[in-house]
Amino acid sequence: MKHSQYRKLEDVLGCKWSVSVLVAIAGGVQRPGALERSIPGLSTKVLSERLRKLEAFGLIEKTVHDSSPPRTDYTLTNHGRKVVNIVEQVRSLDEELREVARKA
Amino acid sequence: MKHSQYRKLEDVLGCKWSVSVLVAIAGGVQRPGALERSIPGLSTKVLSERLRKLEAFGLIEKTVHDSSPPRTDYTLTNHGRKVVNIVEQVRSLDEELREVARKA
Numbered sequence: 001m002k003h004s005q006y007r008k009l010e011d012v013l014g015c016k017w018s019v020s021v022l023v024a025i026a027g028g029v030q031r032p033g034a035l036e037r038s039i040p041g042l043s044t045k046v047l048s049e050r051l052r053k054l055e056a057f058g059l060i061e062k063t064v065h066d067s068s069p070p071r072t073d074y075t076l077t078n079h080g081r082k083v084v085n086i087v088e089q090v091r092s093l094d095e096e097l098r099e100v101a102r103k104a
Numbered sequence: 105m106k107h108s109q110y111r112k113l114e115d116v117l118g119c120k121w122s123v124s125v126l127v128a129i130a131g132g133v134q135r136p137g138a139l140e141r142s143i144p145g146l147s148t149k150v151l152s153e154r155l156r157k158l159e160a161f162g163l164i165e166k167t168v169h170d171s172s173p174p175r176t177d178y179t180l181t182n183h184g185r186k187v188v189n190i191v192e193q194v195r196s197l198d199e200e201l202r203e204v205a206r207k208a
Contacts, residue, residue: 008198009194009197009198009201010118010194010198013117013194014114014118057201058201058204058205079197079200079201079204082193082197083197086190086193086194086197089186089190089193090113090114090117090190093113093183093186093187093190094112094113094114096183097113097161097162097183100162100183101162
């Protein structure tokens with residue numbers, strides 16, 4: 001893991017692709033092809049960039065399995081799980097506020 | 105409270121002034137003048153806008169006290185407290201990640 005190009009966590013949370021990738025991995029989608037298919041509009045290029053950044057950031061871990069052909073998958077680190085937990089709180093609170101707005 | 109111009113919670117979290125105002129109110133700074141002084145770079149105009157938006161969003165409540173001259177102060181609603189709690193988690197996790205990056 002390289003942490004050299006450290007950017008703020010807010011930048012990750014502010015990127016809809018990064019958030020979608022983290023949430024998908026949390027939901028058990030772990031291979032690059034499956035991630036790409038599960039997130040509408042996400043291109044292979046942007047997915048690769050996001051995966052590299054999230055790994056450099058210490059939020060996901062890449063495992064290359066020694067199979068033929070080699071199989072790559074991604075899992076969340078503890079920090080990644082905390083980020084997903086925060087994302088879920090934001091979504092749930094947003095839903096509550098939307099509900100209040102609808103009733104007003 | 106008007107909730108008519110509903111925007112997403114992400115917009116609040118993505119606005120540094122809104123976040124600063126919520127955190128300051130959470131820390132006990134409740135009057136407009138005190139808020140303006142406690143947040144470097146925040147203008148009276150932007151503060152008024154943010155206060156109006158945060159109130160419309162249901163995150164803060166305005167109280168006008170029947171004194172002479174009338175005194176206005178702001179407090180967090182339950183939803184506002186949840187937002188501040190999320191902001192604190194983001195900051196604390198960001199600090200942890202920064203620590204990991206320093207050691208790498």
